Amino acid sequence: MSNRNLNLYGGLNQKIDYVFKVVLIGDSAVGKSQLLARFARNEFSIDSKATIGVEFQTRTLIIDTKTVKAQIWDTAGQERYRAVTSAYYRGAVGAMLVYDITKRQTFDHVSRWLEELRSHADNNMIIMLIGNKSDLGSLRAVSIEDAKEFAEREGLFFLETSALEALNVEIAFLTILTDIYRVVTKKTLVANDEADAATGSNLLNAKQILLPGQTQTTAGPNFGCCMSS
Template sequence: MSSSGRNLYGGLNQKIDYVFKVVLIGDSAVGKSQLLARFSRNEFSIDSKATIGVEFQTRTLVIDNKTVKSQIWDTAGQERYRAVTSAYYRGAVGAMLVYDITKRQTFDHVSRWLEELRGHADKNIVIILIGNKTDLGSLRAVSLEDAKEFAEREGLFFLETSALEALNVETAFLTVLTEIYRVISKKTLVANDEADAAGTSNLLSGKHIVLTGQGQTSVGGKYSCCMYS
């Protein structure tokens, strides 16, 4: 399901250095699947139907000369699909919490989604809050100030996007993936320094941290940052 043809994508035979699992969460119909389609295939469908259960797309790109495969998981926002929760979050190192700027209720539910996320995922997961559908600005029901305040209070990245107009979609995904890479690279450097001090650096040579759905590796370090459109 990965795509190619743009300079950010890795080649088909290119070695993968990292695999990062990122989950999309938020109420139904806020545009999660459209954001994913825009990022993974540069597509948008006016007639998009609600996601049933769970699906995921992949896209391979280069960050700091390393080939990173992003595995983006998308699930239905309806309550009846909450049974997939534990498996859905397992191994995730990034999360995109999406609301619709034209529907206040979807923003009011963000706290509940964040609580669920933090209850199931690694406590240091990289999270970005996304206010989608800025192309419908005349119908805005959630102010930029309210969203900024919430993001700052919770220590989240923040962007407003439009999947329809492809506004800030690339930036939102790359923000999460780059931050994950930054944190993991820092952990790798620390591990190598500790190994050097112990005289065992040769044990780490040629090894890569691979983050998959199995949850072998967790993200460390605290961070707090907001980005505004």
């Protein structure tokens, strides 16, 4: 049984407990749309065209008995769309910063993308660095060591993936979504305890959509900073 089949989906009429917005950012042609298609529909298209502006897809899954709707936004990497896509960072609680391991320039631009992300999005969002196209190892231009060093310095998760071969794609998305979930539920429980102590009320059922500023970034207990294939 594949990893995909092991991840339980929420039914069409099932109550959604949480909605998490995650953005995919990085240079054009690094494979952001393919990563999204692989995660959302388990598809890969050789003839995929560049994203125009912003698109998003959703996938509903179960995390720790709760139904979580992942809203994944795919942002265009072309310079002319930067002003448009920056507005879509608002409300995101997670980001996957993607580069192509065969194109050094896409990795060199990662710091610029990270700076833009942090200037437009909530400072406490959870961020993962993704080195895509790991199936093209013979053409590698970015070493795993360089990527790990950058991720550790910036406090990011790191993982290499292959959208073509569906390698580590599921793990990447589930890692970031699970970490978001753990931070959110921990924060919610603390808030509820404080509210209960003050008013005797319970706000847990009202918590469905995570908004910026409601998390504090901490790594989940089962995930380290950096992982590679």
